[in-house]
Amino acid sequence: xxxxxxxxxxxxxxxxxxxxxxxxxxxxxxxxxxxxxxxxxxxxxxxxxxxxxxxxxxxxxxxxxxxxxxxxxxxxxxxxxxxxxxxxxxxxxxxxxxxxxxxxxxxxxxxxxxxxxxxxxxxxxxxxxxxxxxxxxxxxxxxxxxxxxxxxxxxxxxxxxxxxxxxxxxxxxxxxxxxxxxxxxxxxxxxxxxxxxxxxxxxxxxxxxxxxxxxxxxxxxxxxxxxxxxxxxxxxxxxxxxxxxxxxxxxxxxxxxxxxxxxxxxxxxxxxxxxxxxxxxxxxxxxxxxxxxxxxxxxxxxxxxxxxxxxxxxxxxxxxxxxxxxxxxxxxxxxxxxxxxxxxxxxxxxxxxxxxxxxxxxxxxxxxxxxxxxxxxxxxxxxxxxxxxxxxxxxxxxxxxxxxxxxxxxxxxxxxxxxxxxxxxxxxxxxxxxxxxxxxxxxxxxxxxxxxxxxxxxxxxxxxxxxxxxxxxxxxxxxxxxxxxxxxxxxxxxxxxxxxxxxxxxxxxxxxxxxxxxxxxxxxxxxxxxxxxxxxxxxxxxxxxxxxxxxxxxxxxxxxxxxxxxxxxxxxxxxxxxxxxxxxxxxxxxxxxxxxxxxxxxxxxxxxxxxxxxxxxxxxxxxxxxxxxxxxxxxxxxxxxxxxxxxxxxxxxxxxxxxxxxxxxxxxxxxxxxxxxxxxxxxxxxxxxxxxxxxxxxxxxxxxxxxxxxxxxxxxxxxxxxxxxxxxxxxxxxxxxxxxxxxxxxx
Ligand code: GLA
Numbered sequence: 001x002x003x004x005x006x007x008x009x010x011x012x013x014x015x016x017x018x019x020x021x022x023x024x025x026x027x028x029x030x031x032x033x034x035x036x037x038x039x040x041x042x043x044x045x046x047x048x049x050x051x052x053x054x055x056x057x058x059x060x061x062x063x064x065x066x067x068x069x070x071x072x073x074x075x076x077x078x079x080x081x082x083x084x085x086x087x088x089x090x091x092x093x094x095x096x097x098x099x100x101x102x103x104x105x106x107x108x109x110x111x112x113x114x115x116x117x118x119x120x121x122x123x124x125x126x127x128x129x130x131x132x133x134x135x136x137x138x139x140x141x142x143x144x145x146x147x148x149x150x151x152x153x154x155x156x157x158x159x160x161x162x163x164x165x166x167x168x169x170x171x172x173x174x175x176x177x178x179x180x181x182x183x184x185x186x187x188x189x190x191x192x193x194x195x196x197x198x199x200x201x202x203x204x205x206x207x208x209x210x211x212x213x214x215x216x217x218x219x220x221x222x223x224x225x226x227x228x229x230x231x232x233x234x235x236x237x238x239x240x241x242x243x244x245x246x247x248x249x250x251x252x253x254x255x256x257x258x259x260x261x262x263x264x265x266x267x268x269x270x271x272x273x274x275x276x277x278x279x280x281x282x283x284x285x286x287x288x289x290x291x292x293x294x295x296x297x298x299x300x301x302x303x304x305x306x307x308x309x310x311x312x313x314x315x316x317x318x319x320x321x322x323x324x325x326x327x328x329x330x331x332x333x334x335x336x337x338x339x340x341x342x343x344x345x346x347x348x349x350x351x352x353x354x355x356x357x358x359x360x361x362x363x364x365x366x367x368x369x370x371x372x373x374x375x376x377x378x379x380x381x382x383x384x385x386x387x388x389x390x391x392x393x394x395x396x397x398x399x400x401x402x403x404x405x406x407x408x409x410x411x412x413x414x415x416x417x418x419x420x421x422x423x424x425x426x427x428x429x430x431x432x433x434x435x436x437x438x439x440x441x442x443x444x445x446x447x448x449x450x451x452x453x454x455x456x457x458x459x460x461x462x463x464x465x466x467x468x469x470x471x472x473x474x475x476x477x478x479x480x481x482x483x484x485x486x487x488x489x490x491x492x493x494x495x496x497x498x499x500x501x502x503x504x505x506x507x508x509x510x511x512x513x514x515x516x517x518x519x520x521x522x523x524x525x526x527x528x529x530x531x532x533x534x535x536x537x538x539x540x541x542x543x544x545x546x547x548x549x550x551x552x553x554x555x556x557x558x559x560x561x562x563x564x565x566x567x568x569x570x571x572x573x574x575x576x577x578x579x580x581x582x583x584x585x586x587x588x589x590x591x592x593x594x595x596x597x598x599x600x601x602x603x604x605x606x607x608x609x610x611x612x613x614x615x616x617x618x619x620x621x622x623x624x625x626x627x628x629x630x631x632x633x634x635x636x637x638x639x640x641x642x643x644x645x646x647x648x649x650x651x652x653x654x655x656x657x658x659x660x661x662x663x664x665x666x667x668x669x670x671x672x673x674x675x676x677x678x679x680x681x682x683x684x685x686x687x688x689x690x691x692x693x694x695x696x697x698x699x700x701x702x703x704x705x706x707x708x709x710x711x712x713x714x715x716x717x718x719x720x721x722x723x724x725x726x727x728x729x730x731x732x733x734x735x736x737x738x739x740x741x742x743x744x745x746x747x
Contacts, residue, residue, distance in 0.1 A: 010036060010037050010038065010151075010152040010173050010175065011034065011035070011036050011037075011131050011152045011153075011154050011171075011173060012033075012034070012035045012037075012065060013032065013033065013034050013129065013131065014032070014033045014035075014065055014066065015030065015031070015032050015033070016030075016031055016032075016033060016066055016068060017029070017030055017031075018031055018068050018069075018071075018073050018074060019074065027081075027082060029048060029049050029073055029079060029081055030049045031046050031047060031048055031049060031068055031071075031073075032046065032047040032126070032129075033045075033046050033047075033056075033065065033066060033067070033068060034046070034047075034129070034154055034156075035065055035067070036152075036154065036171060036173040036180060037061065037173065038061075038173050038174055038175065038176075038177065038178045038179065038180075039061070039175070039176070039177075039178060040060065040061050040178050040320075040322060041058075041059070041060065041061055041178035041179075041180075041320040042057060042058075042059065042060070042061050042062050043057065043058045043171070043173065043180045043318075044056035044057040044058075044067045044070075045097050046067075046068050046071060047126040047156075048079070048080060048081070049081055050080045050081055050125070051125025051126040051127075051158075052080060052094065052096065052125065052126070053096065053097040053098060053126055053156060053158065053169070054071055054094055054095055054096060054097060055095040055096065055097050055203075055204060055205045056068065056070045056071065056095075057070055058180070058204055058268070058318070058320065059266065059320060059322075060266070060320070060322045070207070071094075071095075080094075087104060088104035089104075090104075091103055091104030091105045092104055092105055092106055092107070093287065095205035095207070095289070095291075096203065096205070097156075097169065097203060098110050098111060098124065098158070098167070098169055098184070098203055099111070099203055099291075100112070100121075100122040100123055100124055100160075101120060101121065101122060101198070102119075102120055102121025102122055102123075103121055103122075103123045107283055107285055107291050108235065108281055108283050108291060108293050109198065109200075110184075110198070110199070110200040110201075110202075110203050110293055110295065111124065111167065111184075111196075111198060111199055111200070112196075112197045112198035112298070113160075113163055113165070113194055113195060113196055113197060114194070114195035114197050114302070115162075115163045115192075115194050115195070116192045116193070116194065120197065122160050122162075122163060122165070123160055123161075123162070124158040124159060124160045124165070124167045125158055125159060125160075125161075126156060126157075126158055127157045127158055127159045127166075128157045129154065129155060129156050129157065130154070130155040130157075131152065131153070131154050131155075132152070132153055132155075133148040133149065133151070133152055133153075134146055134147060134148040134150070134151060134152075134153065135151045135153050135172045135181075136153065136170070138183055138312050138314070138315060139310070139312050140312070140524050140527060140528065141273070141274070141312060141314055141315070141524075141527065141555075142273050142274075142314075142315075142340075142527060142554070142555045142556075142557075142558030142559065143181070143183070143273055143314075143315040143340075143558070144172070144181050144273065144315065144317065144335060144336075144339040144340045145339055145340070145342075146172065146174060146339055149175075150174060150175055150176070150339075151172050151173060151174045151175065151339075152172070152173055153170060153171065153172045153173075154170070154171040154172075154173075155168050155169070155170055155171075156168065156169040156171075163190065163194050164188060164189050164190020164191070164192070164194070165186055165187070165188060165189070165190070165194065166186070166187040166189050167184060167185075167186050167187075168184065168185040168186075168187070169182070169184055170182060170183045170184065170185065174335070174339070176334070176338075177319075177331050177334050177335045177338075177339075178319065178320045178321065178331055179317060179318065179319050179320075179331060179335050180318045181315050181316065181317050181318070182201055182202045182315065182316045182318065183201055183312065183313055183314065183315045183316070184199060184200075184201055184312075184313040185310060185311070185312050185313070186199060186305065186310065186311045186312075186313075187309070187310045187311075188305040188306065188307050188308060188309050188310075189307075189308075190307055191307050192307060193304050193305060193306045193307065194304075194305050195302050195303065195304050195305070196302070196303045196305055196311060197298060197301065197302050197303075198298035198301070199295065199296065199298075199303075199311065199313045200279065200293050200294065200295025200296070200298070200313070201272065201294060201295035201296070201313045201314055201315060201316035202270065202292075202293065202294045202295060202316035202318065203291060203292070203293045204268075204291075204292050204318065205289065205290070205291050205292075206255070206289060206290040206291075206292070207289055208288065208289065208290065209231050209233075209284040209288045209289065209290050210257065210258060211230075211231050211255040211256065211257065211258070211282070211290060212228050212229065212230055212231065212255070212256050212257070212258050212260070213228070213229055213230075213231055213236060213237075213253060213254075213255060213282050214226065214227070214228045214253060214254040214255075214256055214325070214583070215227050215238050215249065215250075215252070215253050215280075216249070216250040216252055216253075216580050216581075216583060216584075217238065217248060217249050217250075218247050218248060218249075218250075218577075218580075219247050219248060220247050220547055220548060220550070220567065221548060221566060221567055221568040221573075221601055222566070222568060222573065222576070222577065223247050223250075223548060223549035223550070223552065223565070223566050223577055223580070223581070224250050224549065224552070224577060224580035224581045224583075225576060225577075225580055225663070226576075226579065226580045226583065226663050228256075230258065231255075231282055231284050231290060232284060233284045233288075234283065234284060235281055235282075235283045236281070236282055236283075237253070237279070237280050237281030237282060238250075238253065238280050239277070239278060239279045239280065239281075239297050239299070240276075240277050240278050240297065241277050241297060241299050241300065242277070242501035242502060243276060243277060243466070243501050243502030243505065243519060243522060243523075244275060244276065244498065244501055244502075244546055244550055244551045245272075245274070245275050245276070245278060245550075245551050245552070245553040245555070246501070246550055246551075247546075247547065247548070247549065247550040249280075250552065250553065250584070251271060251272040251274060251278040251280065251294075251553055251554075252269070252270065252271045252272075252280075252583065252584040253269075253270050253280050253282070253292075253294070254267055254268060254269045254270065254325065254328060254583070255267075255268045255270075255282060255290070255292060256268070256325060256328075260324055260325060261324055261325065262324050262325050262326040262657075262658055262659075262661070263323065263324040263326055263702070264323065264324050265324050265325075266320075266321065266322055267319075267320075267321040267324060267325045267327070267328035268292075268318065268319065268320055268321075268328075269317075269318070269319035269321070269328040269329075269331075269332060269583075269584065270292065270294050270316060270317065270318055270319075271316070271317045271319075271332065271553075271554055271584050272294055272295065272296075272314055272315070272316050272317075272553070272554070272555075273314055273315040273316070273317060273340070273553075273554040273555050273558070274296060274314035274315075274523070274553065274554075274555045275523055275526070275527075275551050275553050275555035275556050276296065276297075276519055276520060276522070276523035276555075277296060277297035277299065277300075277301070277519050278294070278295070278296060278297050279293070279294070279295060279296070279297040279298060279299070280292075280293070280294045281293050281294075294316045295313060295314070295316065296313060296314055296520065297519075300505070300516060300519065301516055301517075301519060301520070302516035302517065303516075303517050303520065304513055304514055304517070314555070317332070317335065317554065319331045319332055319335070325583070326657055326658060326702075328583075329582060329583050329584065329656065329658075330655050330656060332583075332584045332585070332586075333582075333585075333586035333587075333655075333656060336554065336557060336585065336586055336589070337586050337588065337652075337653070340554060340557055340558055341557050341558070341561045341586075341588075341589065342534070342558060342559075342561075343534070343541070343542070343560070343561040344561050344588065346541050346561055347541075348541065348561075348562070348588075348619055348620075348648075349380035349381040349426050349492075349493075349541075350378070350379050350380045350381070350620060350621055350622075350641050350644065350645075351379065351380065351381040351382070351383050351428060351493065351621040351622070352370065352371075352374045352379045352381070352382055352383065352621065352622040352623070352624075352626060353383040353385055353428075353495075353593060353621065353622070353623045354367060354370060354382070354383065354384060354385050354625075355385035355386065355430075355623060356569065356595050356596060356600055356623045356624055357370060357596075357623065357624050357625035357626075357628075358370075358387075358625065359387070360386065360387040360392065360393050360394055360395075362384075362387065362408060363407075363408045363409070363410065364408070364409055364410055364411060364415070364416050364419075367382065367384060367416065367420075368416070368419055368420070368423075369627050370382065370625060370626055370627060371419075371420045371423050371425050372423060373626045373627045373634070374425065374622070374626050375423040375424050375425055377626060377634060377637040377638055377641070378637065378638045378641045378642075379425065379621075379622060379626070379637070379641070380424075380425060380426060381425055381426040381427065381428055381492070381493060382420050382425050382426075382427055382428070383427075383428035383429070383430070383493060383495060384416075384427070384428070384429050384430065385430040385495065386430050386432070386497070387405070387408065388404065388405055388408060388409055388413075388429070388430070389401060389402050389403060389404060389405055390402075390403065390405060390437075390440060390441075391405060391407070392405060395462055395463060395464075395499075396437065396439070396463035397437050397439045397440070397463075398437055398439070398440055399432055399435040399436050399437040399440060399464050400435065400436035400437060400440040400441070400442030400443060400467070400478070401437075401440045401441050401442055401481075402431065402433075402478070402481035402482055402484075402485055403481070403484075403485075404485070413485065413488055413489045414488055414489045416489075417489035417490050417491065418489070418490070421490055426490075426492040426493065427489070427490060427491055427492060427493070428491065428492060428493025428494065428495065428541070429485070429491050429493070429494060429495070430494075430495045430497060431482060431494060431495070431496055431497065432496075432497040432498060432499060433467075433478050433479075433482060433496060433529065434466060434467055434469055434498050434526060435464045435465070435466060435467060435498070435499065435500070436449070436450055436464065436465050436466075436467050437463065437464050437465075438460070438463070438464075438465065442477075443465070446474075446477075448508045449467055449468055449471065449473075449474045449477075450465040450466065450467060450468060451465065451466045451467070451468045451502055451503075451504065451505060451506065451507065451518070451522070452465075452468075452504050452506055452508065453504045453505075453506040454506070454508065456504055457504075458503070458504055459503040459504060461500035461501065461503070462499050462500050464499070464500055466500065466502050466522075468507050468508070468509060468518075468522070469522050469525030469526050469529070470507050470509065470510065470517075470518050470521035470522050470524070470525050471507065471509040471525070472525075474525075475525050475528065475529050478529070479529055479532060479533070482533070483536075486537060486540070491540065492539060492540060492541065493540060493541045493542075493543065494533070494537075494540050494541075494542050494543070495543045495544075495545055495564070496530070496533075496542060496543070496544045496545065496560065497544075497545045497546065497547075497564075498544075498545070498546040498547070498550070498551055499546065499547045500547075501550075502519070502522070505518055505519060506518065507521070523555075527555070527559070530542075530559040530560075531559065533559075534559055541561070541562075542559060542560035542561070543560055543562045543563065543564060543591055543619075544556045544559070544560040544562075544563045544564070545563065545564035545591070547567065548564060548565070548566040548567035548568065549563065549564065549565045549566045549577070549581070551563070552565065552581065552585065554584075554585075557585070557589055561588070561589060562588070562589050562590070562591050562619045563585075563589055563590070563591055564591035565577060565578065565581055565590045565591045565592055565618060567601065568601045568602065569592075569593055569594075569595035569599060569600070569601065569623060570595075570599035570601055570602045570604050570606070571599075571606045571610050571611045571613075571614040571615075571686075571737070572602075572604060572606060572686075572688060572737060573599075573601070573602060573604075574592065574614050574615075575614065575662045575669045575686060575688070576662050576663060578590055578592065578614070578617055578618060579658060579661070579662060579663070579669070580663075582617075582656060582658065586656075587617050587618055587651050587656060587673075588619070588651060588652045589619075590617070590618035590619060591618060591619050591621075592614070592615040592616075592617065592618025592619055592620060592621075593615055593620075593621045593622055593623035594608070594611040594612055594615045594620075594621070594622050594623070594624065594640070595611065595622075595623045595624050596623075596624035596625070596628075596629060597611075604737075605737075606737040607737060607738060607739070608632075608633040608636050609636065609738075609739060610686060610737050610738060610739040612636070612640040612643075613684050613686065613739040613740075613741050614686065614739070616640075616643070616644050616647070616651065616684070616741075617651070617671060617684065620644045620648075622637070643741070646743075647673070647682045647743065649675075650673040650674070650675055650680065650681070650682050651673050651682075653675075653676065654673045654674050654675045654676060654681075655673070655674045655675075655676065655703055656671065656672070656673055657671060657672040657673075657674060657702035657703040658671050659671055659672060659699060659700070659701070659702055660685075660686075660699075662688065666688055666689065667687075667688055667689050667691060668685065668686060668687055668688055668697060669685075669686045669688065670683065670684060670685040670686070670699055670731075671683075671684055672684070672701060672702055672703055674702075674703035674704065678703070678704060678705040678708065678721075678746065679745070679746045680743070680744060680745045680746065681701070681703065681704060681710070681743075681744045682741065682742075682743050682744075683701060683729075683741065683742045683743075683744065684739065684740070684741045685699060685731045685739060685740045685741075685742075686737070686738075686739040687733050687734065687735065687736065687737065687738045687739070688736070688737065689736055690733060690735050690736050691733060694733055695732065695733060696730040696731055696732050696733055697730070697731050697733055698728045698729070698730055698731075699728050699729055699731050700724075700725055700726065700727075700728040700729075701721075701724040701725050701728070701729060701744075702725060703725075704721035704724055704725055704744070705721045705746070706720065706721045706722035706725060706726075707720070707721065707722070708720070708721050708746045708747070709721075709746065709747045710724060710744040710745065710746055710747065711744065711745050711746075711747050712729075712742055712743075712744055713742070713743040713744065713745060714742055714743070718747055721746075724744070729742075
C-alpha cells in the first residue's frame with residue numbers, strides 16, 4: 001500500500017496496487033482512488049494505470065477507502081494493461097465516469113467530437129487532479145454554490161492527446177446534504193478548431209438493473225405528472241428539443257429500488273441545472289448493468305471550439321437517499337433552498353394577479369378597483385399581467401414594444417403604481433422579453449432579430465416569434481426598454497414569461513459553421529439578461545414562467561426564487577401537478593394561486609377553503625377578480641392570509657412529507673410540513689372524491705419526533721408523535737373536494 005497523498009474532510013485520494021493473483025502471470029495495476037463522502041453517502045471512483053477513469057460506487061455511506069475490488073480487476077485474466085487483444089471488449093464493459101465515443105464502448109457516450117480530419121473518436125485519459133474547499137462558479141451558467149466550509153470540489157483533468165482537448169471533470173460534495181454535483185469544462189489546447197458534438201454533464205453506472213425509472217412528463221396545464229416504470233434492456237429516457245426544458249419532460253429523473261416508496265428504499269435523483277434542451281437516459285446493457293447519463297441535448301448541437309477556447313457544460317445534480325423518494329425530495333429542497341436559489345430569503349408578499357381576473361380587458365380604474373378590494377382583504381401586492389404595453393388587446397400583438405399602452409393605462413404607469421402603493425400594496429408587472437409579435441414596431445424595424453432560417457417561412461406560435469437572444473444587440477435593446485419601464489415607477493416584482501418554443505432554429509448573426517450553437521447561445525443570452533436584471537434590481541422579486549410551467553427547472557431557480565407552476569389553477573388538478581413538482585423542487589418555489597370557480601381550465605367547482613389549502617403548498621396568492629367573488633369567499637381571504645403567514649416558515653424552511661399519492665389513489669391527498677427541529681407541523685388533507693360508508697379515513701402522519709407529545713391546535717388533544725405516525729389520525733370525510741388543515745405543536 002502506498003502512502004496516502006492527501007487527506008481532506010470529504011474527498012480523499014489514495015494510490016493503491018491491485019494485485020492480480022489468479023492468472024498465470026501475476027501483475028499489479030497501480031490505481032488511484034478518489035472517495036467523496038457526505039453525511040450518509042459515498043461516491044467513489046478510480047483511475048486505472050492506463051488513465052481510464054472508472055466508477056466504483058454511489059450509494060449509502062461506506063467508510064472504507066479502498067473500494068477498488070468493485071472493479072473486479074482481479075477476477076479477469078485481462079485488463080486494459082495486460083490484454084491488448086481484447087481491449088474492445090474491456091472498453092464495452094468497464095464502468096466509466098465519463099465515457100467517450102469511438103474506442104470500443106458502445107453504450108451511451110457523454111462526449112463526442114468532430115476533429116479537423118472529420119473524425120469523431122475520442123479517448124480522454126486522466127492527467128492530474130486538484131481538491132479544494134468550496135465550489136467554483138460556472139462561467140455564464142446557473143449552478144449551485146457553496147462557501148469554502150460547506151463543500152469540497154474534486155477536479156480531474158483528462159486529456160485526449162490526439163485532438164488536443166483538456167477535459168476537466170468537476171465533482172462537488174456537500175457537507176450537509178447527500179449530493180454530488182458535476183460539470184465538465186472542455187478546453188482546446190491544440191492549435192486547430194475542434195467541434196464538440198456532444199458534451200453531457202454526468203454519467204453514473206450501476207452494477208445491476210433492479211431499478212425503477214421515475215420521470216415527470218406532461219403538457220400545457222398538466223405539468224410534471226409522475227410516471228414510474230421498471231427498467232428494461234436497452235435505452236429509455238426523456239429529453240427536450242424545444243429550446244426550453246419543456247412542459248413535456250422535466251430535466252429530472254430518479255432511479256429507485258423497485259420496493260422504494262416515499263419512506264423506504266434507495267432513491268437516486270438527477271436534475272440538470274439548465275433551462276434549454278436536455279437529454280436524460282438510462283440504459284440497461286448486455287450484462288444487466290445500468291448506465292445513466294444526463295446533460296445538454298446533443299441533438300442538433302455542435303460547438304466549434306477554437307484553439308485556446310473553453311466550453312462549460314451545465315451542472316448535473318445527483319442526490320442519494322436511503323430513506324425513500326421522500327428523503328430524496330427533501331435533499332433536493334435543502335440543496336436548492338440553501339445552495340441554488342440566490343433570492344430564497346426575499347420577502348414574498350401575498351399577491352393578486354389580474355390574469356384570470358381580466359385577461360386583456362383591463363384599464364387603470366379596473367386595476368385600482370381590484371387593488372382597493374385586495375387591500376381591504378389583506379393582500380400585499382398587485383401584479384399587472386399581460387396586456388399593458390404596445391397596443392396589446394389580445395395575444396396577437398405588440399410583444400417587443402415594451403412601452404405603456406396609454407389606452408389602458410391612461411394616466412401613465414407611474415400614476416397607477418403610486419395609487420396602488422398609496423393603498424398599501426406593492427406593484428408587480430409582466431414581461432415576455434424573449435418574444436416579438438410580427439405586428440410590433442420592434443419586428444418591423446428589425447425583422448432579422450427573430451430566430452429564423454434565411455429564406456424559410458417562420459412558424460408562428462401564439463402568433464409570435466422568438467427573439468434571437470444569442471445576439472448582444474437584441475438583448476441590449478430589449479433590456480433598455482425593460483429598464484425604462486422598471487425605472488419609471490416603483491416596481492417590486494417582475495413575472496418573466498416565455499410562451500412558445502423555438503422553430504427554424506437559426507441566427508442571422510452567426511456564420512454557417514456556428515449555426516448549431518444557437519440553442520445553447522440562446523440560453524446563455526437569456527441567462528445573461530436574467531443576471532443583469534437581478535444585479536441591477538436586487539429589490540425586485542422575480543417569478544419566471546413559460547406558458548405556466550414549461551420552464552420549471554433548476555436553471556431558472558438560480559435567478560428567480562419562484563416559478564409559475566402551471567396555468568391550470570384548479571385545486572384538484574394542482575394536487576398532481578404540485579406533487580410531481582415537489583419531487584425535485586421546494587414548495588417555496590412553486591407558484592400557486594387561489595383562482596375563481598368554475599375553474600377557467602377544467603370547469604370544476606371546488607370550495608374556497610380547499611383552493612386556499614392547496615395554494616399554501618406553494619407561493620400562495622390570488623388570481624381572480626376580488627371585486628366579483630361572493631361576499632362569503634371574500635370574507636375568507638383575510639383568514640387564509642393569516643394562516644399562510646403564520647405557517648409560512650414551515651413551508652419555506654421546514655421539511656415536506658408527502659403522505660397521499662394522487663397518482664396512485666385518486667380519492668385523497670395529504671401532506672405535511674414539519675419544522676427542522678420537529679417542534680411544530682402543519683398537516684393538510686384533501687378529500688378528492690367522497691366514498692360511501694366511510695365517515696373518516698385513518699391517515700398516518702410523518703416526520704414527527706416519536707418521543708414527543710404534540711398538541712392538535714384545533715382540538716387541544718395531545719398525542720405522542722409515535723401515536724400520530726404509527727397509529728394515525730382519523731380525518732373526517734366531508735365530501736368531494738373538501739379539505740382540512742391541522743396545526744400541531746410539540747408540548
Ligand atoms: C402565460 C402565463 C399566464 C399569463 C399568460 C399571459 O400563459 O402562464 O400566467 O401570464 O401567459 O399571456
